[in-house]
Amino acid sequence: MSNIEPQAVEDLLDAAFGSDRFGRTAYRIREGVDAVPALSFAAVEDGVLLGTIQCWPVALRAPDAADVPLVMVGPVAVRPDVQRGGHGRALMAKMLDAAEIHAEGALMMIGDPEYYGRFFGFTADATGEWDLPGPYEKRRLLARAVNGHTLPVGAGMIGPRG
Numbered sequence: 001m002s003n004i005e006p007q008a009v010e011d012l013l014d015a016a017f018g019s020d021r022f023g024r025t026a027y028r029i030r031e032g033v034d035a036v037p038a039l040s041f042a043a044v045e046d047g048v049l050l051g052t053i054q055c056w057p058v059a060l061r062a063p064d065a066a067d068v069p070l071v072m073v074g075p076v077a078v079r080p081d082v083q084r085g086g087h088g089r090a091l092m093a094k095m096l097d098a099a100e101i102h103a104e105g106a107l108m109m110i111g112d113p114e115y116y117g118r119f120f121g122f123t124a125d126a127t128g129e130w131d132l133p134g135p136y137e138k139r140r141l142l143a144r145a146v147n148g149h150t151l152p153v154g155a156g157m158i159g160p161r162g
Contacts, residue, residue, distance in 0.1 A: 004042045008049045016077035025134030026110055030056035030072055033160045038102040039071060041094050043078070043087045051078035051087040053095050057104065060130060062156035069105035069161055070143075070152070092120055096146070103147040108158065110140050120144070126151035132158050 013021060021027070039055035053076045059067040073095065078087045099107060109122060110132075116122040122142035130141060143151050 004044070004049055004052075009042070009052050009054075012049055012052055012079060013075060013077050015080055017075065021075075025132050025136050026072070026074060028133045029058055029158050029160065031160055033057050036071065036102070036104075039095055039098050041091055041098075043091055049079070050082050050085075051076075051091055053077075053088075053091040055095060055099075055107075057161040058108070058158055059105075059161040060152050060156040060158055062152075062154055065154070065156075067161070068152040068156070069149075070108045070158065071099065071103050071105050072158075073107050073109040074111065089119065096120060099146040101147065103149060106143055106145050106149040106151045108141070108143045110136055111142055113139055113142055116142055126153055129153075129155040130158055131156070 033056055035054040035056055041053050042049055043051035054074070056072040058070050058072045060070055061067050076088050076091060107122070108127070109116065111122065113122070113124055122144045124139055124142055126143050127141040128138065132141065145151050
C-alpha cells in the first residue's frame with residue numbers, strides 16, 4: 001500500500017464504515033501500532049483506490065503467561081459503489097497467501113462468522129475465553145491459524161503488541 005495516499009485510505013474507510021469508526025473496539029485493540037506492510041494491500045484500478053485491507057500486530061495477554069503474538073485482520077473496506085464486485089474477497093485471499101509466509105502469529109478479527117468462516121476458514125472455536133477492550137459480540141471474535149502458528153487457548157485480553 002506504499003503508493004497509496006494515506007488520506008485516500010482514510011476517505012475510503014469513512015465511506016465504508018462512517019466517520020465515527022474511531023470509537024469502535026477494533027481501534028482500541030490496535031491503538032498506537034502501525035499496520036503490517038507485508039499483510040496490508042490495496043485494490044487500485046486506473047489509479048483509483050477501490051478497496052483496502054490492513055493487518056496489525058496485536059497480542060493475547062494472559063494473566064499468568066507470556067504474551068502470544070497475533071495479527072489482527074481488518075479493516076477490510078471496499079468503496080460502496082463497487083461492493084459485491086469481488087474486491088474484498090480478492091484482498092482477503094492476497095492477505096491470506098502473504099500471511100502463510102509473513103505472519104508473526106495466528107490471525108484474529110472481529111467479523112461475520114458466516115462469511116469469514118465459509119470463505120476464509122475463520123472460527124470462534126478458540127476465542128471463547130479471549131476478551132477485548134470494549135464492547136463486541138463473542139460470536140464475532142474469530143481466529144485462524146497460519147504460517148505454523150497455532151491458535152492460543154485460554155483466557156486473555158487482546159491488545160496492541162508492544
